[in-house]
Amino acid sequence: MTRSATFILCVLLALQGAAASAADPAVRPEGGAPGRAYRPMPYQNLVLNWNEAMLAAIRAHPPRPTVTARNLHIFHSAIYDAWAAYDARAAGTRFGTALRRPAADRTEANISAAVSHAAHRVASALYPASREIFDSLHRRLGHRSGRDEDDPDGPARIGAVVADAVLAFWAEDGSNWREDFRDPTGYRPVNGLAAVPGAPGYDPNRWQPLKVPNGTARDGFGNPVATSDPGSYMAQAFLTPHWGGVRPFALPAGDAVRPAGPPVHGDPRPYFDARGRRSTGHDAWVEQYAEVLALHGTLDDTPLGALRRCVAEFWADGPRSETPPGHWNQIAHGIALREGYGTGETARLFLALSGALHDAAIAAWDAKRAYDSARPITAIRHHWRDATVVSWVGPHRGVGELPGRDWLPYQDPTFLTPAFPEYVSGHSVFSMAAAVTIAGFTGSERFHDPIHPTTIVLDLDDEPGPDILGRFVARDLAFDDHAGPPMVLVWPTLFDAAREAGASRLYGGIHIQDANLRGQQMGRIIGELALKRAQALFAGTAPIEQPDTPPGHGGADARKALRTP
Secondary structure, eight states, X not given: OOHHHHHHHHHHHHTHHHHHHHHTTTTOOOOOOSOSSOOSOOOSOHHHHHHHXXXXXXXXXXXXXXXXXXXHHHXXXXXXHHHHTTSSSOOBTTTBTTTOOOGGGOOHHHHHHHHHHHHHHHHHHHOGGGHHHHHHHHHHTTOOSSGGGOOTTSHHHHHHHHHHHHHHHHTTSSSOGGGTTOOSSOOOOSSOTTOOTTSTTOOTTBOOOOEXXXXXXXXXXXXXXXOSSGGGEEEOOOSOTTXXXXXXXXXXXXXXXXXXXXXXXXXXXXXXXXXXXXXXHHHHHHHHHHHHHHHHXXXXXXXXHHHHHHHHHHTTTTTTTOHHHHHHHHHHHHHHHHHTOOHHHHHHHHHHHHHHHHHHHHHHHHHHHXXXXXXXXXHHHHHTTTSEEEEEEETTTXXXXXXXXXXXXXXXXXXXXXXXXXXXXXXXXXXHHHHHHHHHHHTOOBOOOSSSOOEESSOOSSSSSSEETTEEEESSOSSSOOOSSOEEEEOSBHHHHHHHHHHHHHHTTSOOHHHHHHHHXXXXXHHHHHHHXXXXXXXXXXXXXXXXXXXXXXXXXXXXXXXXX
8 A cells, every 4th residue: 555545544544433424414314215126236247236226225215306416426436436446547536546556456356345335335324214225235245334444454444435535525515415405595486385377476487386286185087186275285395496506526617507598478689599599588488388388289199199198207207216317327227237347337437427417417406596487387377377278188187178277287296397497407407418428438329229139137117027228118107098009219329318308398398498408408518528527537637626625616717618508
């Protein structure tokens, strides 16, 4: 061991109690129970076993895309750093090359021990309610916490040291983990919970929290509704409105890729949409929300309508409720299996991907807070309040006529619409950033290969047996009835999947087109930046970010430095 590495280890050993106490909650429990449908150790790939355990914990907790992206990045940073200590070239995110082990120590057994101890320590801190999952996997891999970590030169100790350093670094990232990620900025919506779209004084350009039915009251069709009884609904609040100020991975600042604003109702000034078409702000607003309304008139049980409904449901937040960051993590999981990656390649892939997804959350939420724009559910109810519209009528009722004031997005009635503003589409930013990162890392856009399909272990669709990568089959729908043949989604490339994920938010009544297209533009830049920084770490040339660097550092002139969409 080098003198500098020994010194770092000694200091960390002396401060471990403080580091552990800072790290443990860095990552504050979210409640919930151990994950469902988790099968321990289905893979020979060490990182994939730990990744699946982490996703199982995420699925068991409330779906919070920003928090999920952050936690996945912390988790995979620790795995990468533990692996990097045994690589001849790579630099870790926290210690650079200072923990590099001598060539004689670079055995598979040592790498496995270091990675597993780092993963177990971080995952247990992030999701303590799922500790049973992590303990079980750790034991199955032949490891144990405690005395295994006492040897200062041993791989278990290396894993513990990098885990504590990663957790301590991200404990002060601006996310406000100490208060369960609650907003410290005092955000208040312009349109309050009781505001009525179309009423005098209502602002159709601004977000409004909704009363989301909880299922205790139902209408004549048996669907959940919100009544005057507060016990019949959950009152929304903007989820993590402060997230644009969280410390990024590769972005210079949360607002570095903030796009031009969305169209504005009542604005006569010229407006250029994401396709470059010119109109007024008002005309573009009407056109784009009308597009969502018109699409909902096609969500019947014809082949096209059924396929669009299937697309909306599949991409809603991932096939097993891991939110978009977890969904793309699962896609990368299958890519790693297809490529036959080992521990090092998988650790590198997930560092780059998780960094891109973390930055995507920060940039998307910066725009959401900056523009505070209206979701289709309130915009359509405002503008078409007194009109009769043809649209999806509600669960298991298909398409029909209804008053504009009662318009519904194609969603579960106990969800309705996400609890944060519309612009930009988080799905679009996440998905394009992920596609760019995965394609750049693997050197190929390929996703589905119809000639030589590759199967993966996890079963996510309605077909028996393992799934085919880049293909999804559904026989039924969750939000409506379907009497036709199975619906098949196929994505030849990763970018086809990313574009469909963005389009799904229009089919689901969640976003307008500019939120989708400009979100994709942001995602491309974010993916490129994340991959560039990750590759510098792989090459051992990246500077190491210091713990006392303020979140969002170096971003004062970021918009000028980057090609903002």
